[in-house]
Amino acid sequence: xxxxxxxxxxxxxxxxxxxxxxxxxxxxxxxxxxxxxxxxxxxxxxxxxxxxxxxxxxxxxxxxxxxxxxxxxxxxxxxxxxxxxxxxxxxxxxxxxxxxxxxxxxxxxxxxxxxxxxxxxxxxxxxxxxxxxxxxxxxxxxxxxxxxxxxxxxxxxxxxxxxxxxxxxxxxxxxxxxxxxxxxxxxxxxxxxxxxxxxxxxxxxxxxxxxxxxxxxxxxxxxx
Amino acid sequence: xxxxxxxxxxxxxxxxxxxxxxxxxxxxxxxxxxxxxxxxxxxxxxxxxxxxxxxxxxxxxxxxxxxxxxxxxxxxxxxxxxxxxxxxxxxxxxxxxxxxxxxxxxxxxxxxxxxxxxxxxxxxxxxxxxxxxxxxxxxxxxxxxxxxxxxxxxxxxxxxxxxxxxxxxxxxxxxxxxxxxxxxxxxxxxxxxxxxxxxxxx
Numbered sequence: 001x002x003x004x005x006x007x008x009x010x011x012x013x014x015x016x017x018x019x020x021x022x023x024x025x026x027x028x029x030x031x032x033x034x035x036x037x038x039x040x041x042x043x044x045x046x047x048x049x050x051x052x053x054x055x056x057x058x059x060x061x062x063x064x065x066x067x068x069x070x071x072x073x074x075x076x077x078x079x080x081x082x083x084x085x086x087x088x089x090x091x092x093x094x095x096x097x098x099x100x101x102x103x104x105x106x107x108x109x110x111x112x113x114x115x116x117x118x119x120x121x122x123x124x125x126x127x128x129x130x131x132x133x134x135x136x137x138x139x140x141x142x143x144x145x146x147x148x149x150x151x152x153x154x155x156x157x158x159x160x161x162x163x164x165x166x167x168x169x170x171x172x173x174x175x176x177x178x179x180x181x182x183x184x185x186x187x188x189x190x191x192x193x194x195x196x197x198x199x200x201x202x203x204x205x206x207x208x209x210x211x212x213x214x215x216x217x218x219x220x221x222x223x224x
Numbered sequence: 225x226x227x228x229x230x231x232x233x234x235x236x237x238x239x240x241x242x243x244x245x246x247x248x249x250x251x252x253x254x255x256x257x258x259x260x261x262x263x264x265x266x267x268x269x270x271x272x273x274x275x276x277x278x279x280x281x282x283x284x285x286x287x288x289x290x291x292x293x294x295x296x297x298x299x300x301x302x303x304x305x306x307x308x309x310x311x312x313x314x315x316x317x318x319x320x321x322x323x324x325x326x327x328x329x330x331x332x333x334x335x336x337x338x339x340x341x342x343x344x345x346x347x348x349x350x351x352x353x354x355x356x357x358x359x360x361x362x363x364x365x366x367x368x369x370x371x372x373x374x375x376x377x378x379x380x381x382x383x384x385x386x387x388x389x390x391x392x393x394x395x396x397x398x399x400x401x402x403x404x405x406x407x408x409x410x411x412x413x414x415x416x417x418x419x420x421x422x423x424x425x426x
Binding site: 001003006007009010013014017018073074076077078079081082084085086087220221 | 278279280281282299300302303304306307308309310311312313314315319322323324326348
């Protein structure tokens with residue numbers, strides 16, 4: 001069996017062994033989306049106006065929640081240092097891990113956003129735009145927060161630090177996605193902004209694994 | 225199986241960690257079939273030396289060459305087992321080994337029988353005892369064909385019988401032309417090895 005397949009199978013088995021890892025962020029997303037309307041003026045026009053943006057931000061936060069410890073358990077078990085002996089470039093293995101993470105952890109989050117959208121009476125065409133922006137933008141977000149996780153591997157309270165370090169990279173993605181949502185509400189053309197978002201993800205997916213592998217090497221070099 | 229002739233050439237290797245000099249101008253050559261025990265008191269730099277040879281730590285000064293090639297190009301020929309468990313607690317014994325070695329089920333089951341974990345294939349690693357977890361990590365020695373073994377404290381938590389089994393495995397690896405470096409504070413009785421004493425640098 002090829003290493004690539006072994007790696008994907010291992011990730012899948014880890015999820016089956018620890019289902020909480022994906023259920024908790026989904027639960028968080030549902031909780032935010034169901035609590036905010038209770039705290040607001042009960043007005044369905046208002047909700048459908050802000051609903052898509054709210055779901056977007058809640059998804060981003062849920063994603064950060066399940067990515068902050070992306071490499072932590074492999075690092076402390078010593079499995080991560082074994083990657084160096086697997087006869088493959090470290091960046092390639094990191095890329096695989098990020099792809100697996102996106103497929104098994106982030107995609108399920110995106111799949112429940114339509115339900116959240118219906119709860120907040122978000123119009124159908126905006127909901128569609130929301131889904132498309134999430135699918136296009138989350139690879140970049142996953143990469144960035146994975147980089148934050150790798151950079152802070154060695155420190156004991158790594159979670160929030162990694163998010164803070166990566167915050168500046170999240171901002172343009174959120175702004176572009178908000179642009180798409182606003183245009184979708186107006187009914188104007190969203191394609192140019194979607195293309196920009198896509199470009200962001202492509203660049204992140206190609207360059208970030210290299211940076212992550214450097215960060216991992218740095219952390220392995222500094223630990224026993 | 226017999227390994228191709230292999231050698232590790234270490235020259236003028238020095239290492240400093242946290243402003244403390246661990247070893248200085250260390251030069252040696254390891255050839256096929258050699259077993260080397262790195263000895264020394266706690267903090268002498270045994271783990272640091274092994275991790276440097278394994279390529280996990282950057283070389284500060286000096287060079288390490290394997291078959292005349294720089295270390296970075298030979299990592300695939302090294303099997304390193306360190307202090308950390310090297311296995312994931314939430315996965316089964318078999319799944320962990322399958323990921324790390326890529327061997328097929330029959331091969332792995334044979335290796336597990338050799339290390340006395342017969343019948344534990346589908347147990348989660350967290351359900352095993354300390355020594356059994358160690359056996360699980362060491363089972364890799366029975367199912368990969370890597371010429372260079374670097375084992376940091378492989379005897380920790382093992383019972384007398386497993387220590388003998390491991391000694392025999394290291395001996396047969398050496399007989400096949402492999403190289404083995406290890407550290408331990410309990411010198412193995414039934415194994416012939418050379419010793420490198422660390423900790424004399426002042």
